[in-house]
Amino acid sequence: MGPVVPPTLRFVLCGSVDDGKSTVIGRLLHDCRQVSSDELTRIERDSARYGTQGMAADLALLVDGLRDEREQGITIDVAYRSFETPRRRFIVADAPGHEQYTRNMATGGSTADLAVVLVDARKGVLPQTARHTRIAAMFGVCHVVLAVNKMDLVEWDRDIFESIRVSYGGIAGEVGLSAIEAIPVSALTGANLTRNSASAPWYDGPTLLAHLETVVVEESPGGQPFRMPVQYVNRPHADFRGYCGRVAAGAVAVGDAVRISPAGTESRVASILVGNRTRHRAGRGDAVTLTLAPDVDVTRGDVVVDADEAIEVADQFQARLVWMHDEPLAVGRPYVMKLHSREVGAAVTRIRHRLDVSNGNELAASVLHLNDLGTVNLVTNRPVPFAPFDESRALGGFILIDRATNATAAAGTIAFPLMRAANVKWQHMDVSKDVRSRLKLQRAQCVWLTGMSASGKSTIANLLDRRLTVEGRHTYLLDGDNVRHGLCRDLGFTEADRVENIRRVAEVARLMVDAGLIVIVSFISPFRSERDYARSLFEPGEFKEVFVDASLEVCAERDPKGLYAKALRGEIRNFTGVDSPYERPEHPDLHLNTEELSPAECIDLLSHTLD
Amino acid sequence: MIRGDDLSGAWLASLESETIEVLREGVAAASRPVMLYSIGKDSSVLLHLARKAFWPAAPPFPLLHIDTTWKFREMIAFRDRTAAEAGVELRVHANEDGLREGVNPFDHGSERYTDVMKTVALRQALDEGGYDIIFVGTRRDEEKSRAKERVFSLRDAAHRWDPRAQRPELWNLYNTRLAPGESLRVSPLSNWTEADVWRYIRAEEIRIVPLYYAAERPVVERAGRWIMVDDDRMPLLPGEAPRQRRIRFRTLGCYPLTAAVESDADTLDAILAETLAADRSEREGRLIDHDRDGSMELKKKQGYF
Known part of the structure; x- marks a missing residue:
């Protein structure tokens, strides 16, 4: 498939505050007759109140929709506007220029085929211009129009235009953008926006609109193998089981051999529905329903692929992130990752570097803050089918969701897998966990004791371990302090190290449960999300979260190791309960208040919950 | 075309x-x-x-x-x-x-x-x-x-x-x-x-409420807008009498609050042509949108x- 002119062009308009973005869109809408006369009347009325153009209708007011932003005079949220000419239909994302809203620029860029980067002729290329260009490149926007605006205010000086073009070309080249068209314009008068201007006889290129109407945007390379993430399983009755999704790459025809990833099972396409119509074939972008024969197990989040062209599966990646959340990225903290139709647990294991967006330098970093761009190592809690983002936006772009607030914390793109899970196949074990536990006449499980230092965890853990051993059960006790001497000797007490500490302990506990043991873990584990992460490694019912509860005052008074005294004197940093939070479990499987219950009473209660 | x-x-x-x-x-x-x-x-x-x-x-x-x-x-x-x-x-x-x-x-x-x-x-x-x-x-x-x-x-x-x-x-x-x-x-x-x-709607032949197509309907004119008299719950102002006009609706809401436009468009082709040539916005007929800025x-x- 060669380059095609799509009927719809999606572009994002970016630039710094006051570069005139809203005026450019207002002008395009107005000149493409997308503005109705009643709307224009309203704009004229509003112009007197909010406008910056004196008595003339301020076309920026056509797009600055929300009351808040009209009063502040800035665009605070990304807006999508449609307009059409006889040659093309356009969807333009108006991306805000204010630095704190950079995440919206990323949002607008993610679905764009092309970016129009506005630069004020009087100010030249600004740090924000470089930032937007880097984001555009990161999100796979290969085509850029450099629109040098407010040329009327510099008397259409060709030298100014050329010097901006050259300095922008440097940035674009650095991030790998080559398809750049530079156009001198005045949004205020419409010159070179929708009609050629006599003011700049030295410019003989197209107007902005003419360029947008004719620019050829490469579709992703043709001849890609078939891939379709399964969004939804449609099962109206026993005789019909359809797998719904949008074709992410390639094409599929009835009779094709397909494989279900990550399971690897094979089948053939029995029928294809596009909407309610039966088709023989479907291609990229079509929303389809496939039926398979023989029918195999397929669920949401699986990817149906060409049987001869395996898709990569991995659980460790190098990826690029735009951080979008007020709360900074913590290395090791578990997030929910949404990649095509699949949600998995994920954590950043290392920040390789943060990108200085104004000069492209890679800086060492231990956190990523709101609006930072960075390159990270990422691990998922199960292997996921994917493609590098450069090959497929649909299979290589993802978001990270904060588990506590459900906020979208970051957008990311997969660069490449660090270790291919496909090469590290899960060994099929003939002796299963069930077999092992039954031999031991017990149910393998993990008892996870969480609570502040000196709340009584170790005492309870020891007593429980003894009681179970006397009863002939097979147990093991993992103690927070003890693993620090060996397994976790290399870790300190920063938040990131503590998260890694928990991850290792949880993994070891899981292996021991797999071996058929009852594992007692005694660990402060102050963060809810980390305990949730530990729970996610186990099968339902296998993980018992036990909250060993005593107030800070009581713990500080007990203080058997003298740690609270040191922490309160400031000699120990990051001490839970003193200068680092303890997040109380909301729904523990068992709540033991050690101020009211004796250790023996606690053990009785615990034994009951262990069936 | x-x-x-x-x-x-x-x-x-x-x-x-x-x-x-x-x-x-x-x-x-x-x-x-x-x-x-x-x-x-x-x-x-x-x-x-x-x-x-x-x-x-x-x-x-x-x-x-x-x-x-x-x-x-x-x-x-x-x-x-x-x-x-x-x-x-x-x-x-x-x-x-x-x-x-x-x-x-x-x-x-x-x-x-x-x-x-x-x-x-x-x-x-x-x-x-x-x-x-x-x-x-x-x-x-x-x-x-x-x-x-x-x-x-x-x-x-x-x-x-x-x-x-x-x-x-x-x-x-x-x-x-x-x-x-x-x-x-x-x-x-x-x-x-x-x-x-x-x-x-035209490509898929989707059925829509007939009020979208132009027809003779009883209306009164209020503040320069055509309001259809759909039933006798609508109180008429002194001297106001419903007249038959050829009208249609671009948007449908509650009848006293949705104004009609004068139109001859009684086919989908005609409606589409009218929409593309329209000089007025779609929701202009929705009176509640304009209560205040x-x-x-x-x-x-x-x-x-």
Whole structure:
């Protein structure tokens, strides 16, 4: 498939505050007759109140929709506007220029085929211009129009235009953008926006609109193998089981051999529905329903692929992130990752570097803050089918969701897998966990004791371990302090190290449960999300979260190791309960208040919950 | 030839795929999905697409109609027939308190009437149903404040919209996770324009309420706008007498609050030609949008759709 002119062009308009973005869109809408006369009347009325153009209708007011932003005079949220000419239909994302809203620029860029980067002729290329260009490149926007605006205010000086073009070309080249068209314009008068201007006889290129109407945007390379993430399983009755999704790459025809990833099972396409119509074939972008024969197990989040062209599966990646959340990225903290139709647990294991967006330098970093761009190592809690983002936006772009607030914390793109899970196949074990536990006449499980230092965890853990051993059960006790001497000797007490500490302990506990043991873990584990992460490694019912509860005052008074005294004197940093939070479990499987219950009473209660 | 005709096939197909994807994503995430059904052309298009998305099953959610009791009579008949044909359950909710108090657009003013019979009624129905995913037929091109709406728009437990708390939407990855009580208003038609809707209705031969087609109808002229006299509940002003005029509606709401346009367009081709040539905005006929500056934004913050 060669380059095609799509009927719809999606572009994002970016630039710094006051570069005139809203005026450019207002002008395009107005000149493409997308503005109705009643709307224009309203704009004229509003112009007197909010406008910056004196008595003339301020076309920026056509797009600055929300009351808040009209009063502040800035665009605070990304807006999508449609307009059409006889040659093309356009969807333009108006991306805000204010630095704190950079995440919206990323949002607008993610679905764009092309970016129009506005630069004020009087100010030249600004740090924000470089930032937007880097984001555009990161999100796979290969085509850029450099629109040098407010040329009327510099008397259409060709030298100014050329010097901006050259300095922008440097940035674009650095991030790998080559398809750049530079156009001198005045949004205020419409010159070179929708009609050629006599003011700049030295410019003989197209107007902005003419360029947008004719620019050829490469579709992703043709001849890609078939891939379709399964969004939804449609099962109206026993005789019909359809797998719904949008074709992410390639094409599929009835009779094709397909494989279900990550399971690897094979089948053939029995029928294809596009909407309610039966088709023989479907291609990229079509929303389809496939039926398979023989029918195999397929669920949401699986990817149906060409049987001869395996898709990569991995659980460790190098990826690029735009951080979008007020709360900074913590290395090791578990997030929910949404990649095509699949949600998995994920954590950043290392920040390789943060990108200085104004000069492209890679800086060492231990956190990523709101609006930072960075390159990270990422691990998922199960292997996921994917493609590098450069090959497929649909299979290589993802978001990270904060588990506590459900906020979208970051957008990311997969660069490449660090270790291919496909090469590290899960060994099929003939002796299963069930077999092992039954031999031991017990149910393998993990008892996870969480609570502040000196709340009584170790005492309870020891007593429980003894009681179970006397009863002939097979147990093991993992103690927070003890693993620090060996397994976790290399870790300190920063938040990131503590998260890694928990991850290792949880993994070891899981292996021991797999071996058929009852594992007692005694660990402060102050963060809810980390305990949730530990729970996610186990099968339902296998993980018992036990909250060993005593107030800070009581713990500080007990203080058997003298740690609270040191922490309160400031000699120990990051001490839970003193200068680092303890997040109380909301729904523990068992709540033991050690101020009211004796250790023996606690053990009785615990034994009951262990069936 | 009508402008855009040569391109419309491919782009309607891509809009259709995008909408079907959003519908399926919403249903996959939902425990109690519902579709708000307003009987208008956008609702007709959305229901048509929902039938395609889940074919051969019926759409796996009920339709919810907020009945102000001031809809055109033709609309109610159309509603009942359409739901039955699609094989979906129709739930109708009216604000009983408002009915008891006799709240109507004439005596109580459009602002109060809309608040009681639409906004409050909607909140009641959503609370009652405990819906978490609520499909709506709104488009970004309808109104300025809607140009910034997300496809999946988060509402708090009181159904309020906070423009600063909306989640960024990247690619086609929608964050559908909710805390208890929260819900998502999902707009699968976000990227459609009025012209796209008409092109699609024509291409797919979707049935719509006949009021969209021009015909002789009884009207009175008020403040330069044509208001149709649909039944005898409408009080006439002194000296006012209904006249027959050839009119049609570009948008359908409550009859005393929705103005008609004079038109001869009685076929889809004629309507489409008129839409593309239109010099006036689609919602100009919606009197409540213009109560005061920024009024749609205010209504949305309160939970209006």
